[in-house]
Amino acid sequence: MRTDYKHLLVERAEGVVTITMNRPEVLNSFNDIMLDELIEVAQEVGRDEAVRCVVLTGAGRAFGAGQDLSGFGAAHANGEPLKVSEHLKKYHQLVYTLREMPKPVIAAVRGVAAGISCNIALACDLRIAADNARFIEAFARIGLVPDGGGGYFLPRLVGLGKAMEMALLAEEVNGKEAERIGLVNKCVPLEDFDAFVATLAQRLAQGPTRSYGYIKELLYKSLDSDLQSSLELEGALQDKAFATADHKEGVSAFLQKRSAKFTGI
């Protein structure tokens, strides 16, 4: 895996890949290069079976501040035709990649997560917030709609009423409140944040990776399917899970009253 990215730091340790968005001087807002690099590395870690958990985070005091807006003022002033929906297709590629990779992805949010950066965090499987986290669906502040999957993820995570409030008022939601409303899984004190995320990532990396991939597929597909389809999918996925070495190991470990040693196969 290449590590010479311009705007990402990529570290690999014991089955965990940590991807750090690294433009701290602009709060890790997305430019084209960082977006392309993130898509590339996400696709790569998704394919790499030795990678069993992925952490996405931001350098410095932010997770991310959304699209880099610095070029937008000039573009609007010059009347340059910006085909935003074309540009968004790249973000959509990233969203699909995060959701579909058959291993857990943790968004580790320290500081602000605004605009499309906030919604990329929502596309991840788990979200851990530091107690200085600030989630902002900033779009209405600049006359836009939530993008990057925000219109899909937000009501599914926090319910329609709260999602509408966050999108219309575009106010900050802090880490504790984010935990209370279900926007994040856990809010932890900043001083404990790195250790907490590392422990969680290691735990997931030592888990039954195939089963985690099937769990993602089952739960995500359930959001858009009826009971019958979900039960059919459950059967098909359980057939696959049942055939894994990790399932056999899990049962053996239970019967022998010892901890399971999962290999991810």
Ligand code: LHQ
């Ligand atoms: C930034 C940015 C930024 C450039 C902070 N860009 N420099 C839209 C259109 C098309 C396609 C794709 O998708 C999208 C979706 C979007 O994401 S739209 C939403 C874009 N994001 C925003 O509207 C948020 C803009 N930023 C802010 O409102 C604030 O910076 C927040 C609330 C995030 C943080 O506030 P503070 O903690 O007070 O930090 P700051 O404002 O002082 O920012 C620090 C620096 O970062 C500052 O630069 P400077 O040179 O003054 O130190 C900012 O200009 C820069 N920065 N966000 N998105």
